[in-house]
Amino acid sequence: MTKYRLEYIWLDGYQPVPNLRGKTKIVESISPPSLSEIPQWNFDGSSTQQAEGKFSDCLLKPVALYPDASRTNGLLVMCEVLNPDGTPHPSNSRATILDDPDAWFGFEQEYFLYYDGRPLGFPEKGYPGPQGTYYTGVGYKNVGNIARNIVEEHLDLCLAAGINHEGINAEVAMGQWEFQIFGKGSAKAADDVWIARYLLMRLCEKYHVDVELHCKPIRGDWNGSGMHTNFSTKFMREVGGKDYFERLMAAFEKYRDEHIAVYGPDNELRLTGLHETQSIDKFSYGLADRGASIRVPHSFISNGYRGYLEDRRPNSQADPYQVASRILKTISLVPTA
């Protein structure tokens, strides 16, 4: 028998964005347990803003499983939070996602690495040189000295976990980075983003570095962080068409406020119309337009209005479950003919 270290991971009840939580259960088994063999568990919801002290148990329902390369016989268990009666807890945004195995999402997660209260590579006082050479840059003056270690170790951990990473790059501001995750199924990419965030935050502990997900941590002429969300359904990929596309964009315009409400806090600081964004109170779409709310890739038009679209508004701190949930809800309201 082997003792497996199962890290149960869930989202707490904090507003406006949840925090990641995790605790370890040791389970003895002859071989690594599969998802269906992993037991439900519970936690004290009164310590996570998910319950009152008198009636504090919340349930953890395992929903996705990943190998944990940083631990011997380790597994990461992504969980949904349930009420004691087994219904989804109000904080359980994953349970609100319309199930569509043919929905595909690609999230581009941008973030800052912070050391000693400032982005990695920023001098103790003042600012480094202006933005220009940091994006996809190389060399000490562009990326500093430990960021690359963190980013590479994180990539190793994510690939070992089976997360569908598509790529990584240094971003426009000093200390700012991005990873892209693609997944088929309405919750798959969002599960992967949460686990990738977890692995990054846990990895950074030993470097005394924090992961700053706020969408505009430095005011002034420094890029904010987004989580561009690329999405497609089977209908969009295989049928699509100009009329359907225009109906879809009309629905996105109509539900602009509902989308912005779940696209991350303080987004008005980032969606200003500058730094490759559309302003928060406008909705627009455009071919290859990085200043639009929704960017339409060239391939979409050349394939007869078929393929995926990029919603550029979600920010780095948004909950990908809520983002995917809202996008699929709006799509579901648009007639296909």
Ligand code: ADP
């Ligand atoms: P950019 O930085 O130019 O916006 P990226 O290459 O960083 O582009 O991101 C594009 C994203 O689009 C990738 O994460 C990819 O997973 C995603 N994507 C590609 N095809 C599809 C599709 N058919 N449906 C949903 N997402 C897709």
Ligand code: MN
């Ligand atoms: Mn990108």
Ligand code: MN
């Ligand atoms: Mn980017």
Ligand code: MN
């Ligand atoms: Mn993008």
